[in-house]
Amino acid sequence: MRVEYDDVETEDDLRVTYQGDLFTGEVVERSPQGQVIAITTYFNGMEDGLSTEFYPSGERKAEGSARYGTAVGVHQEWHRNGNLAARLEFDDQGKLLSRHRWAEDGTPIESFVAES
Template identity: 40%
Template sequence: MRRVNEEDIDFDETEMVFYEGEPFTGEVVETDRAGNIVAAVAYNQGYRHGPWREWHSNGNLLIEGRVEFGKGPVGTWKKWHKNGALAEERRFDDHGRTLSIREWDENGALTVDEAYSKPV
């Protein structure tokens, strides 16, 4: 997969991504000052499509999910606390609507557990 740095891409008013004047297909990464990858998002023909990942400054995973062409998030998205404990799990339908939300505190105690009869 082709990978480029966020600094090397351009966006248009619709948030379509271009690299060297062409709609981009591949992975766009964001790095910190030390060169560590802090975010990686997949694109296809200029649109977000595929895995989306972000990391805490300590290298632990922060967010992981998937986006589809023009639909936003789909499937299960997870978010972690800086200590590596699962913080949130959201499930989305094929149109990016929320099906359920579960949240945990840094010690692993469940604090939110919601499921929706109709996607929101």
């Protein structure tokens, strides 16, 4: 199921509901002009699965996955010009394993790798 962002409610415990029930499916957020700017996947009210953000002009802005509300795997962000802005990697429990950031021109500005 896919619903609009304005049709869901976020509860005090941060779970998302739709028509009073914990939501499973995709929530679409739109800019004031109607362009899709985010698609987030939920399971039983918690963010679970792929989430993607877009600039209002349509270019990809960010992408990553969560498992029952916890960031997992590779998350990436892009500058408006399409160059990679950040790449973060999380383990299956949400621990940050690495973080790399780049300036808009591609120049590295941060590199962090967690100790094993």
